[in-house]
Every structure is written in structure tokens, then in C-alpha cells.
Amino acid sequence: MSKQPKYRQVADALRREVVNGTYPPGGRLPSESDLSARFDASRNTVRAGLNLLVSEGLISSSQGLGYEVRKHEVFELNASQFENLSFPQSGDAYNTDVTNAGRRPHQTFRVELAPASEYTAQRLQVEVGATSVLRFCHRYVDDVPWSTQATHYPEWLVQQAPRLSDPGDIAEGTTRYLAGLGIEQVGYFDEIATRMPTPDEARLLEIGAGVPVLLWTRTGYSTDRPIRCTVTTFRGDLNRMNYEIGDVSARPQSEVS
Template sequence: MAQPKYQQIADRLRAQINNGALRPGERLPSEPDLAAEYDASRNTVRLAIALLTNQGLVATHQGLGTFVLRPARPFTALLSRVQAAPHEQHVSAALPVVSQADESEMVRLLVETGPASPSVAEKLGVAEGDSVVIRRSQHFIGEVPWQLINSYYPSDIAKGTPLEQAGPIDAGTIELLAKLGYPQQGFVDEIGARMPNGREFDFFKLASGTPVIVVNRTSYSSDQPVRLTRYIYRGDRVRLLHVEGNVPEGSRNG
């Protein structure tokens, strides 16, 4: 046997998806049917389907079947702020979304105080375990959960300010920080990708085999880090956009 049987089954199913014999949204044959068709046990068929699932090609739903995933048009988030319209310049810490005119963005917010994890402590320049104010928000476009934002502030900056109180900050956190004596003068984005943890998996309602994109934005005021903002996006629905120099009108949209 050149290749394991479960890989052969996966290859043939993948080919049927690619050549259109199995269309997006369509149901695959049931596991017993596939087992009969390929003269394999049901467990072997399930190994094949697990492969396709981990490659983000299909998703299974108990009681219903296994379905070919539909490629969705991704949301686009702007990484650069330098070219934002003046009235957006200092309004929100969130990365602006482009070309979503017809859908409204909904946000849920939670504020708490807790000890700094090692990665947060390193970026904020505080000691591990030091108290930090954490503002967590969940973002939806229409009904689709698309973004988690966790902002971390050193306690000595956020103590006694609206930052450590629940509820939105109307004027925007960047402006508030400026009023507190910490005008934002620059930031560093560190961008990576990894598999989601349990909370992220549940919030995004992800299929197995979908990674998340993580942006760690450290904001500085007079060479001092004043905030770490951690943006988490679902990898299958989001693209980050970064523009430099002169580009044609319209190419800024996904």
C-alpha cells in the first residue's frame, strides 16, 4: 500500500471538492456510505474526514452530516492609522474596518483588574504579577463574531480613572490617555498566528482547523509603554491591511 487508506480517501474527497463534484454547502455521503464505497471501516473514514476538517475544507455537525465549507468574503482591518481620516485619528483603539457599510458593529465590554501575565508584563515593562487594569471587548459585525480586544494598562496609570470602570469611554481611550498626561506618540505591532484556545474557539464558533490572527500593539508615550492592546481575529474571515506610499484609490479595500 503506497499511501494509507485514510489518506487516499481524503485525497479523493478533496479532489471532488476542488473539481466541483462536491460544491460548497453540499453534504458529503454519510460515514457508513463512504465506508461501503471505499471498502473501509467507519473509523478509517472518520480519519479521512478529520484530515479534511483540520485543513479547513469541511465541517461536521452531529445529527446532520459533514459539509463542504463555503469560502466567506473576509472582513478587512486597517493596520496603519497614519492615513485614517482626521475625525477618526484618536477616537478608538480598535483597528478600523473597511467596506462594511451595510452591517453595523456591536460590542460587549468587560473591565477587570488582575495580575500581569509574563507576556503582558514584558511588553508593559512592569513586573510579573503586578496589578494591571484589563478591558476586554467582544466585537460582532451583524451576527458574526469577528474580533476580541484585550487592553492592558499599568495600574499606576489607570488607577482612579474611567479606565478601570465598566462602560464605554465616549471620547476614546487614546484621547483619555492624552488628558491623563500620556499622549500616544508611537506604537509597535507584533503580528502572529496560532491555533485558538478554548474560549476563542467558542466565541468565534470556529470549525476545527481554523487559526486565529493575533496583533499585539504596544503604545508608547515619551518612550514609556502605556498600554498593550491584543487584537484577536478569526483567520478565516479577516485580513489585515497595511498601506505604504502612494497606491491607487480603491486598492485599500479588500
Template sequence: MTDKTPLWQAIAMTLRSEIETGHYPPGDRLPTEAQLAARFGVNRHTVRRALSDLVAAGLVHARRGAGVFVLSRPTDYALGRRVRFSQNLAAAGRTGSHRFTRIETRPCDRQEAEALALAPGDPVHVIEGLSLADGQPLALFRSVLPGWLEGLPDYARAHASITAALAACGVADYSRASTRITAKLANATQALALQIAEKAPILRSVAINREGGPDDPGRPVEYGRTWFAGDRVSLVLTGL
């Protein structure tokens, strides 16, 4: 006599198939526990166990008070001497965009001064925001740029692009001078912005960019920190 498949497992298999065939694309919210219970004629506890199986398999993510959402497959993100967010995502077949949440000019601290070859207290432009792939949060970022880049905040607001803002300031090309990557756990505010669980793994990149190409580097023009959602990106090192 063949053992019967547990109901929760059969439900998980059905939902897994529907996710993999694109019935629920990345970023979509699954039906509620009550809706799934009604669909399959089971109690909510059985549905909850099926959803837990999908979470463990890395197919979905549960956000408290919001529901269960389908995760996208990790995007390859190249970290080379020239790093351009939109170009990186375009190469992976995805559309990149930025949402700036802070643009201001203030005195720099000692760490920023050292990275940008400035004196402590010199003015810097600070741009913070969220990077998205096909509308889904991929990373948080903070870019600190030297104050001698006159007009940069206005250019950044106008173009919604740091690269375009640098070009408007006369920096036609820039390249990566250094990159340091560290594994971290998301705090509450990072988790909220990235739409992940608090203490979920994230990857922090700390980088310094210089004007000019890799073979002719000039002055530092950007000291950046980026926090990538760990399950949404694969960092690929190229040409470093």
C-alpha cells in the same frame, strides 16, 4: 459511455451552489445529516462524504454536537499606525461589535510593566472579550491599560468600547507603536469562544499603543493581545 457522477459529489455540488448563491449565508447552520439524507434520498454516509468535501473546500465548518456551519469569506483587517476595530470592519462592509467578558484592576506583572513603562506591581486595568463581525466571532482579545487612566473600567462598561473609554479618560488619539504577529493553534477554550475546531490555525497579534498620533507618540496606553480566527481574517499591513 459517460461515467456517472457519484451521488456524494452531486450533493456536494448542489450544496456548494446554494451556499455561493446565498441560500445559506455565512454563519447559517446547514440541515442535519438526517434531513439532507431525506431530501436527496440517500443514506447518511453519502451525505457525510458530501459534507466532508465542503469542509475540505473551506466552505463550511463542522462543530461537534452543534452541526455544520457556513463559513464567511476572510475579512481584510488593516494593521496600520491607527487601528480601530469598528472602522476596519466598516471599510470591509461589515459591522463590528465587542462582548466584554472580564474587566478588572490588578497589579501588573513584569512583562506588562515593561510594555507600559510601569513598575512591576503597579495597578493596571485588564479588559478581555470577544470581537465579532456581523455577529460572528472574529477574535479574542486581552487589553492591559495603565492604572493612571482613572475610571476606565466604568467607561468601558458604559460604552462597550476601549477607544471610547480612552477618550473619556482624556486620550483623544492613540497610535500603534509596535506589532508582533505569530501563527498559533487554538486551544480548547479559544476554539469554543471562536466557534472553530480545536487546534485550528489562529493568528496572535501582540501590540503596544501610545497616546498621540504617529508623529508625536506619548506614553504607552495599551498592551494588547489579540487571537484572530485564521480562516476569517486577512491581516493587511499598512503604513507601518
């Protein structure tokens, strides 16, 4: 006899059935009363087991509609090619990558002056609180919230590249725009971390309980100093990143990372 609490036995059994496809993405689980009869458990016990799966991000609950298996159509981003100007682009890197994947991109913008936080000031090598231009993008793939991106540019750079403070999109992408002014990004330093979302992140990305976010911080450099710090926040359940380092020409194109 299992020594696990009954609600965990319920969760374990349903988890296996979600993973093996008994209940496919978008499919609904049986009602609490039906599960109570199946597992010979009270509705409170069944509800506790279901809530455990909700917290793991496997299922979602809607009042009056029961429990549904979450859909996970993952978008794969090649971070080593992202913003690489040697690759053909149609617009900026985000639009290019999403379109090339056969998906539909959409994004909204906000541009404002903002004091550099300790996090961004350290990376831009400016004083904490120094004025920077923040370009904030709320991005979608197939109308599903995909990421938010906050890019901070130091004030000295904006004086040389005034379109950075324009409220709308820079159609060719900011990296290509800067390169056209002779301000070339010759390298970048990436940092990747995970954590649970803040309330604002959960709202903007429509993240359910138990789903973490993936934080990707990219600091871009010219030949002598940093020119921007970009913090991209992804939904952890809908995104996967990869890098190509060295010669990977032998890698099959269909290979899954």
C-alpha cells in the same frame, strides 16, 4: 497505483472538490455510506478521510446532520490605519472599520483590575504582578465571533484617565479619549504570531478543529513611555490583516492583498 493510505485518497479527492466549488461553502457532502460506495472503501476509512478535512478546518461535522463545507467570509483589517485619528471615525476603530465594510459590529465588555503577566509587564515596562486595568472585548461581525481583545493599561495612566476603569464602552474609543486628555499615542510596536487556540479561545470564538488563531499584540507609546498593551485574538479562518507602508497611492482600490 497510489501508495497513499486509502483514507488520504478519499480526503484528497474531497478536498479538491471543496476547493473547486463542487461542494460550495455551506453545502453538505454526501453521506458516509454514499462515499463508501463511491470510493469502494469501508465507512471507517471514509470517516478517517472526512475527519482529516475536519482537522484542516475545511468541513465541519454535526451529529445527525453529516458534514458541511465551512463558510469563510473573510474580514480584511488594515492594521496601519486602525486607530489612526487622522481618519474619520464613527465611534471606536472597530465599529468604524466593520461598518465601513458594510458589516454589522457588536461587542461585549468586561473591565477588571488584573496583575500584569510577564508578557504584558515587559511591554508596559512595569513589574510582573503590578496592578493594571484590563479592558476585555468580545467582538462580533454580523453576529459571528470575530475576535477577543485584551487591553492592559498601567495603574499610573488610569489615575490620569479614570474612564479607562469604567465598566462600559468608551464611545469615542480609548485612543481618542486619551488624546483628548493630552496623552497622545505617538507610535506603536506590533507583533504578529499564530498558534492553535486554547480551550477558552475555541469556545469564545466558536473555532472548529484544525483552525488556528492569529495573535496581534500592539504596544502603544506616548513620547516617553508605553501607555497600553493590546492583545487581539482573531479566528484564523475569518480574518486577514494588511499594512500600508510608504506611498501606495498607485495601488488599485480593488486590488486584493
